[in-house]
Amino acid sequence: MTERSVSHVPEAGTPGGLPxxxxxxxxxxxxxxxxxxxxxxxxxxxxxxxxDEAELTRQHSALMSxxxxxxxxxxxxxxxxxxxxxxxxxPIRPEIDSLYDAFEHPRSQRPSLPLLRPAEAGSxxxxxxxxxxxxxxxxxxxxxxxxxxxxxxxxxxxxxxxQHDETMLATHQLxxxxxxxxxxxxxxxxxxxxxLPAEVxxxxxxxxxxxSADPWAYDNERPAHVVRLDSFWIDTTPVxxxxxxxxxxxxxxxxxxxxxxxxxxWRTASGKRAPAFWVRDGGTWLRRRFGRVEPLPxxxxxxxxCLHEAQAYARWSGxxxxxxxxxxxxxxxxxxxxxxxxxxxxxxxxxPDRANLGQRYHQPAPVGSYxxxxxxxxxxxxxxxxxxxxxxxxxxxxxxxxFPYREYSEVFFGPDHTVLRGxxxxxxxxxxxxxxxxxxxxxxxxIFAGFRTARDAxxxxx
Numbered sequence: 119m120t121e122r123s124v125s126h127v128p129e130a131g132t133p134g135g136l137p138x139x140x141x142x143x144x145x146x147x148x149x150x151x152x153x154x155x156x157x158x159x160x161x162x163x164x165x166x167x168x169x170d171e172a173e174l175t176r177q178h179s180a181l182m183s184x185x186x187x188x189x190x191x192x193x194x195x196x197x198x199x200x201x202x203x204x205x206x207x208x209p210i211r212p213e214i215d216s217l218y219d220a221f222e223h224p225r226s227q228r229p230s231l232p233l234l235r236p237a238e239a240g241s242x243x244x245x246x247x248x249x250x251x252x253x254x255x256x257x258x259x260x261x262x263x264x265x266x267x268x269x270x271x272x273x274x275x276x277x278x279x280x281q282h283d284e285t286m287l288a289t290h291q292l293x294x295x296x297x298x299x300x301x302x303x304x305x306x307x308x309x310x311x312x313x314l315p316a317e318v319x320x321x322x323x324x325x326x327x328x329x330s331a332d333p334w335a336y337d338n339e340r341p342a343h344v345v346r347l348d349s350f351w352i353d354t355t356p357v358x359x360x361x362x363x364x365x366x367x368x369x370x371x372x373x374x375x376x377x378x379x380x381x382x383x384w385r386t387a388s389g390k391r392a393p394a395f396w397v398r399d400g401g402t403w404l405r406r407r408f409g410r411v412e413p414l415p416x417x418x419x420x421x422x423x424c425l426h427e428a429q430a431y432a433r434w435s436g437x438x439x440x441x442x443x444x445x446x447x448x449x450x451x452x453x454x455x456x457x458x459x460x461x462x463x464x465x466x467x468x469x470p471d472r473a474n475l476g477q478r479y480h481q482p483a484p485v486g487s488y489x490x491x492x493x494x495x496x497x498x499x500x501x502x503x504x505x506x507x508x509x510x511x512x513x514x515x516x517x518x519x520x521f522p523y524r525e526y527s528e529v530f531f532g533p534d535h536t537v538l539r540g541x542x543x544x545x546x547x548x549x550x551x552x553x554x555x556x557x558x559x560x561x562x563x564x565i566f567a568g569f570r571t572a573r574d575a576x577x578x579x580x
Contacts, residue, residue, distance in 0.1 A: 136332070136333070136460065136465060137465050137466050137467065138466070138467045139333065143258075143259050143260060146259060146268065146269050147254055147255070147259070147269070149269075150254065150269050150272040150273070150276070151251055151254060153272075153273075153276045153548060154247065154250065154251070154272070154275075154276060157276055157279045157280050157283070157546070158243075158247060158279070160279075160280070160283050160477070160546070161189060161192060161279060161282070161283055161286070162189075162240075164185070164283055164286040164287065164290065164299075165185050165186070165188075165189045165236070165286065166189070166236055166240055168298045168299065169185065169298060171235065171236050171237075173185070173293075173295075174186040174189075174236045175229075175233070175235070175236070176229075177225075177228070177229040178289055178292050178293040178294070179289065179292040179293075179564070180225070180226055181225065181292070181562075181564055182225060182285070182288065182289040182292060182564070183225050183228045183285075183289075184228060184229055184233065185286055185289055186233055186234070186235070186236050186239055187218070187228045187231075187233055188282050188285060188286055188289075189236070189239050189240070189243065190214070190217075190218055190233065190234045190239040190242060190243065191218040191220070191282065192243065192278065192279040192282050193239070193242055193243030193246045193247070194211070194214060194215065194218040194246075195218070195275065195278055195279075196243070196246050196247070196250060196275050196279075197209070197210055197211070197246045198215070199271050199274065199275055200246075200250045200253075200271065200272065200275055201246065201249055201250060201253065203265060203271065204253075204257055204265065204266060204271050204272070205249075205250075205253035205254075205256070205257055207249065207253060210242070210245060210246060210249070211242060214234065214242075217231050217232070217233060217234075221525055221529075254272075264521070264522075265522055268333045269333070270333065271522070273333060273334050273548075274336070274522075276548060277334065277336075277546075277548060277549045280545075280546040280548060280549045281549055283477075283544075283546070284542070284544045284545055284546075284549075284566070287477070287544045287566075288544075288564045288565060288566070290408055291395070291407070291408060291564065292564055293409070294409075295409060296409055297408055297409030297410050298409070299408050299409075299480065300480075301410075301480075302479055302480045302481055303478070303479060305479060305483060305484070308417075308484060309483075309484055309485070309486035309487040309488070309489070310486075310489065311485075311486035314354060314355075314486055314498075315354055315496075316353065316354060317351045317352060317353050317354055317573075318351065318352060318354055318448075318495050318496050318497055319349065319350075319351055319495075319575060319579060319580055320347075320349065320350055320351070320352060320444070320447060320448050320495050320580070321349050321453070321580030322346075322347055322348045322349040322350075322575075322580050323346065323347070324344050324345070324346050325344070325345060325347070325446075325447045325450075325451040325458070326342050326343070326344060326345075326450075326451070326457070326458040327342070327343055327344075327345045327443055327446050327447070327458075327515070327553075328340060328341060328342045328343055328515050328553055329341075329342050329458075329553045330342040332460065332551065332553060334548060334549075334551065335551075335553060335554075336526060336527065336554075336555075337518065337519065337520055337521045337522075337526065337527050337528075338512075338514070338515075338518070338526075338527035338555050339515075339553040339554065339555060340515065340517075340518070340519070341515060341516075341517045341518075342458075343515055343516050343517065345443050345447070347443060347444060347447060348574065348575070348580075349574075349575035349579050349580025350440070350444055350572050350573065350574055350575055351572060351573045351574075351575055352440055352444065352445075352448045352495075352497060352570065352571075352572045353497075353570035353571050353572070354486075354496065354497055354498055355419070355485040355486050355498050355499055355570065356419035356420070356482075356485055356499055356503060356504055356506065356568050356569065356570045357419065357420055357431065357568060357569055357570060357571065358416065358417055358418065358419060358420060358485045359414055359415060359416050359417070359418055359419070359420050360416035360417065361420070362393070362420040362423070362431060363403065363414070363416070365430075365431045365434050365435070366391070366392050368434070370430060370431065370434050371385060371390065371391045371392070371430075375433075376430040376431075376433045376434045377426065377429070377430045377433075378426065378429055378430075380426065380560065381425075381426030381427075381429055381430055381560075384424070384426050384560075384561055385426065385430075388561075390427075393420060393421070393422050393423045393427065393563070394422035394423075394563040394564065395407065395422055396414065397411065407480070407481060408480060415481075415484075417484040417485055418481065418482045418483070418484055418485065419482045419485055419499070419503050419504045419568045420504075420568050420569075421482060421504050421542075421566055421567065421568050422563050422564070422565075422566070422567070423507075423563060423567060423568060423569070424560060424561050424562055424563045424567075425507045425536050425560035425561075425562075426560055426561065427563075428507045428568075428569040429507075429509075431569075431571075432569075432571045435571060436573070437571035437572060437573045438509065438571065438572055438573060439507055439508055439509040439569060439571060439572065440508055440509065440570070440571070440572035441508055441509050441510050442508040442509075442510035442537045442539065442555075443510070444508075444572060445500075445506065445508050445539045445540075446539065446552060446553070448493060448495055448497050448500070449462050449493050449497065449500040449501070449539070449540070449552045450462065450493070450552035450553070451494065451495075452494045453494060454494070458552070458553075459493075459494070459552060460551050460552060460553075461473075461491075461501060461551065461552060462491055462492060462493035462494075462497065462500045462501060462552065463490060463491050463492065463493070467547065468491075468501065468502075468547040468550070471488065471490050471491075472488055472490050472491035473488055473491045473499075473501045473502035473503075473547075473550075474487070474488070474499075474502040474503050474543045475501065475502040475541060475543065475545055475546065475547045475550055476545070476546050476547055477543065477544055477546075478543065479543055480543070481543060482503040482504055482542075482543055482568075483499070483502075483503055483543075485498075485499065486498060486499075487499060487503075488502075500539075500540050500552070501540050501541050501550055501551075501552070502540070502541055502542065502543055502545065502550070503540075503542060503543055503568075504540070504542050504543075504566055504567060504568030504569075505538040505539070505540055505541065505542050505545075505556055505565060505566055505567040505568070506538060506539050506540045506567070506568060506569050506570055507536065507538055507567060507568075507569040508536065508537045508538065508539055509536075510536065510537045511532065511533045511534075511535065511536055511537070512530055512531055512532070512535040512536065512537050512555070512557035513531045513532070514527075514528070514531055530557060534559065535557040535558060535559060536557060536558065536559075536560050537555055537556070537557050538556040538557065538558060538565075538567055539554070539555070539556070541554065541556075542565075542566035542567070543566065544566050
């Protein structure tokens with residue numbers, strides 16, 4: 119792959135802005151206030167609305183924080199950025215800043231900290247939110263301050279809370295005990311997959327990766343730059359439970375030849391023989407999902423697999439994982455218009471007919487769903503359902519500039535973290551776009567992650 123940074127490239131949102139985005143300052147402030155209120159309803163719906171104090175303060179897994187830490191942390195982050203940095207107000211609770219600094223206290227230490235109890239945490243985040251909304255009127259979003267321009271810092275805080283809400287859902291999945299989240303609503307109608315090809319060809323050539331224009335984008339998504347890729351084939355849908363089960367039952371977990379050296383070391387040390395939350399009952403496979411045990415749905419994307427498992431399956435099937443650049447081109451590039459789309463289907467915001475996002479079903483939709491959400495190349499379900507592992511270590515783009523703080527992206531750059539793309543069913547639409555980059559350690563399985571595979575095109579194809 120070759121890549122180069124350029125001063126201007128055609129991408130989503132140019133010209134004319136993003137569809138549905140407000141244009142005036144008053145309208146932008148109204149939108150931001152509504153998004154702040156919407157995300158808070160989601161946060162309380164995963165914490166104080168459904169669990170008692172004992173459950174909120176307990177650490178349900180060493181991989182996760184107590185839920186009450188997440189709840190107070192999003193409020194403290196909001197105070198730091200929207201009251202102190204944006205509005206210039208005096209601190210409300212400066213003495214708790216260190217308790218909710220994720221870099222000062224790893225998750226394993228957080229249960230032993232003098233955390234705010236649930237009622238106190240609720241009062242604190244409520245006070246912060248009230249002052250944020252009161253101060254929003256006096257903040258200028260067009261005074262040349264890049265932190266405030268277009269409401270960037272408010273968008274950052276909204277997305278941060280949604281990201282923690284997805285983390286809270288992962289904690290709920292790890293939690294043992296009675297189910298407390300609502301049961302799954304009816305799934306969408308079965309997809310029409312008759313005649314749907316297993317893979318599609320993405321021709322080689324130049325395309326645009328990243329963004330310089332998206333008002334919601336983080337620093338690691340910037341700037342937009344041109345990449346040149348060779349032709350490749352990519353799965354039309356994510357890998358299904360049924361397909362992955364064939365790998366399991368073929369002894370894939372017992373054969374080192376399918377695994378990288380690091381992957382085999384993880385497999386033997388962990389003793390894993392199947393994705394997380396799969397349970398064998400005689401000759402039947404079940405899964406545990408939010409406190410409920412149910413038959414494994416064969417037509418849904420496999421979820422709760424780590425990078426090592428995804429790589430092993432890909433090798434077993436004679437394929438590989440797509441690179442991050444390949445994934446983004448297959449998802450966003452429109453070869454007819456010669457520009458990048460914000461979403462696979464275009465620039466219009468997500469809706470229930472295009473993607474499974476926003477905690478709607480509490481599980482992925484069947485593979486092949488959402489034909490209206492397909493990319494220009496005909497690839498389906500690239501946003502929503504499951505995060506998708508790529509083969510690319512997390513790193514900076516050409517011309518990367520840290521903004522507004524290096525602990526969001528820069529400190530994670532390097533070979534220890536691998537990029538995931540696309541969002542899951544638990545990802546909110548405002549935190550999901552074709553340029554959005556997630557990352558995690560290759561061994562992580564509690565996240566809502568699956569994958570699709572790719573292969574090189576033969577010489578002359580594309």
